[in-house]
Amino acid sequence: PKDIGDADFANYFCTYGYLYHQKDMLEDQNRMTAYSDAVRLNPESFRDKVVLDVGTGSGVLAMWAAQAGAKKVYAVEATHMAVQARKIVAANGLSDVVEVIQGSMEEVVLPEKVDVIISEWMGYFLLRESMFDSVMKARDKWMKPGGAMFPSRAKMYLAAIKSNKSGMKYQELQESMNVWDQFVADTNENYGIDLSCMTGEFEEEQREHYLNTAAWSDVHPSQLMSRPITVAEFDLNKATMDDIEQLRNVDFKMKLFPQRTGAPGESRVGAFCGWFDVTFAGSPENPCENPVVLTTEPDANGATHWGQQSFHMWPEVHASDGEIISGTLDMVRRQENQRLYNVRMNWHQEDKDGVVNEQLGRRDVVWQIE
Amino acid sequence: PKDIGDADFANYFCTYGYLYHQKDMLEDQNRMTAYSDAVRLNPESFRDKVVLDVGTGSGVLAMWAAQAGAKKVYAVEATHMAVQARKIVAANGLSDVVEVIQGSMEEVVLPEKVDVIISEWMGYFLLRESMFDSVMKARDKWMKPGGAMFPSRAKMYLAAIKSNKSGMKYQELQESMNVWDQFVADTNENYGIDLSCMTGEFEEEQREHYLNTAAWSDVHPSQLMSRPITVAEFDLNKATMDDIEQLRNVDFKMKLFPQRTGAPGESRVGAFCGWFDVTFAGSPENPCENPVVLTTEPDANGATHWGQQSFHMWPEVHASDGEIISGTLDMVRRQENQRLYNVRMNWHQEDKDGVVNEQLGRRDVVWQIE
Ligand SMILES: Nc1ncnc2c1ncn2[C@@H]1O[C@H](CSCC[C@H](N)C(=O)O)[C@@H](O)[C@H]1O
Ligand SMILES: Nc1ncnc2c1ncn2[C@@H]1O[C@H](CSCC[C@H](N)C(=O)O)[C@@H](O)[C@H]1O
DSSP states (O other): OOSSOHHHIIIIIGGGGSHHHHHHHHTOHHHHHHHHHHHHTOGGGTTTOEEEEESOTTSHHHHHHHHTTOSEEEEEESSTHHHHHHHHHHHTTOTTTEEEEESOTTTOOOSSOEEEEEEOOOBTTBTTTOTHHHHHHHHHHHEEEEEEEESOEEEEEEEEEOOTHHHHHHHHHHHHHHHHHHHHHHHHHHHSOOOGGGHHHHHHHHHHHHTSBOEEEOOOGGGBOBOOEEEEEEETTTOOHHHHHOEEEEEEEEEBOOOOSSSSSEEEEEEEEEEEEEEEEEOSSSEEEEEEEEEOOOOTTOOOTTOEEEEEEEEEEEEETTOEEEEEEEEEEOSSOTTSEEEEEEEEEEOTTOOBOTTTOOEEEEEEEO | OOSSOHHHIIIIIGGGGSHHHHHHHHTOHHHHHHHHHHHHTOGGGTTTOEEEEESOTTSHHHHHHHHTTOSEEEEEESSTHHHHHHHHHHHTTOTTTEEEEESOTTTOOOSSOEEEEEOOOOBTTBTTTOTHHHHHHHHHHHEEEEEEEESOEEEEEEEEEOOTHHHHHHHHHHHHHHHHHHHHHHHHHHHSOOOGGGHHHHHHHHHHHHTSBOEEEOOOGGGBOBOOEEEEEEETTTOOHHHHHOEEEEEEEEEBOOOOSSSSSEEEEEEEEEEEEEEEEEOSSSEEEEEEEEEOSOOTTOOOTTOEEEEEEEEEEEEETTOEEEEEEEEEEOSSOTTSEEEEEEEEEEOTTOOBOTTTOOEEEEEEEO
16 A cells, blocks of 8 residues: 555645755754754764664755764655755765665665664654654664664643733734625625625634634743643653554643733733653663753744744633643644644633632633644 | 545645635636626526536525526535535525535536536636636536537737846845855754755756746736737637647747837846636527626736736846747646646747847746646
8 A cells, every 4th residue: 555645745745855845954953953963972872883764855864874883874755855865965975874765664665674763753743744653663663672763752841821922813813804794795795695604604714723723933931921841751762653643631730920020910821832852862772872852942042943833822811820720631633634633722720729710711722733 | 436636635625615715716806797797797698597517616606697597506516615605505595596516526416417507717827727627527528519608718818028026036046046055055064964966956946936937926017018929719618628738839929019118129028928818608509698708917907816927037038129029838737736737938039020039049948837
């Protein structure tokens, strides 16, 4: 069976065939420095090892592994970028060690098992794109016992933040509905067709767009209204499809910071903010001497290309210092497209002593990660 | 066999499932007025007739046909918008006449043959989207002899225009290559990887993007540097797949206008500009009393949602008043995506007497219509 469906190729793989897009990733200094350090500061993990790079793109990770002394590197890439990677590898004098193989990881046959799998598979809020599926299958099929995954651990975080975007998004929705009402009146007047029965459906569609879609954001650390909660943690040397396919019923309790600016007392939480980090620590049998962390947390110096994902809420949560936002998170793949996710959060407020504020009620919202 | 492939659904049909996108079309006044007039000014073409609306979207054309007295209207729509169309038809009290059928036209089975097929299938430069394929198949399968197509004729035009966008696009390309050179130097310096071997490939990719992709434009009539040439004309009551699938070796000769502003003598042609019109005239057996034309030509009052497609050239053509741009056009479907086209033009300059200016040579350029 062909693993890459036509639709998947059209939607997902297409952009990776462009140097322009590979360049975007190669320009992300945090990403590049972390992967580069992970290889260079841990030469014993690569020296004389057989390495597999899942989704090699321009070939950059494979070449670093070769420069660090790998005996052999298999660099697998599904798109036409494989052809470019092969040229780049040659131009860097590494063709003896790096073998570029064009094909989807699920179908490729390697001549031997490997000691190390390196891959840059992370999407927005870690899981979007679902590329770790392919990396995991490669691990189970091609990794020698005790081999090491690069990266080897991943964590997902969630925090409450203040954000003036929530109000803006709500206003945009209102504005779009005003335009709709005028459009309905005009269409009736000019063309004798009454579309007013679609007002509810259109509002739902627009609400989905403006309020129920997570937004790429470059959040400033001063926006944080709580410490981050760890919503998931994966040991990538062992994680199974069951672990990563979905998150269900993850409890969180965010204790709100005293308000930092303005009048004390009440804090306004405009969004939940999600991000991730990954750690390069090797495997228990082959640990790294110098573990490296790649984080995508809010950073005053600006975000990585992943940014953070903000889940805006309207109305905002009005809460007092030290109050707690308590809830659960579910993150589930979308039926129409397994590479996209819906995130559902269900929350209420509690006072410092854990007494639920029943008056404010419980909120239950689903956002799409696009 | 399933006619709508997964990729086609993901790429092409997806947007039509949104009211937001249907609304864009319903707000195009030229489009709406033309179709509305075509039905209302020709009631005898619809009274007591059986009508098929191919790709009904919001149901608008089907409802007009019903309002004009059709006995029965089959309104076929592939996307989920069919469900909305059914509600809209009901809210407008037309459910007795209009039957909405969800499915791809290629697969749908109608209970009877039809007198009229109405459809709004036109894409950029008429043919993009290739939706007329479906309309033609519906005609050959479901139309009674002598039945009428709405629209019944289509024409494609090409003219020479002046445009300052050509120089801008060339500058953007240069700028993007400067950024690339810096990026290559940085990547070598910071990460020990030499990407200079990709400079040619990247330039080709960027040239494709900036200069070899036709651009949606709202051209002002004063930009026209020649009268429009008719590059194709289709009798939609009869056209076959062979007629519409591709245009090959279409000759054109554009005699340049005397320059309208600035110093007389030399004209600069920055682009070829393409557009189309369609005519609603019925069939020979059932002609319309009041034929109606929908044109997308350059208009000082602003463009329809189709705009015009501009095929920018760099360097520009420097030509003298009355000189002729002479060439051929090919328009061929893209292999990876049959709904998109490549347009290839091959041209040279001639003087007023038809003598070829061999010094300026012949130009041969391919543009994508995206
Ligand atoms: N199942 C699969 N098989 C092969 N390649 C895949 C794949 N899933 C994703 N990819 C490829 O993996 C790459 C991920 S982007 C990372 C590129 C490169 N390793 C770098 O770090 O710069 C893309 O080029 C994509 O086309
Ligand atoms: N083969 C096919 N079968 C059924 N519907 C199709 C189709 N090809 C395109 N369509 C539908 O045709 C519509 C074209 S847009 C025009 C919509 C509407 N008739 C109007 O004039 O406003 C889209 O909604 C698209 O989903």
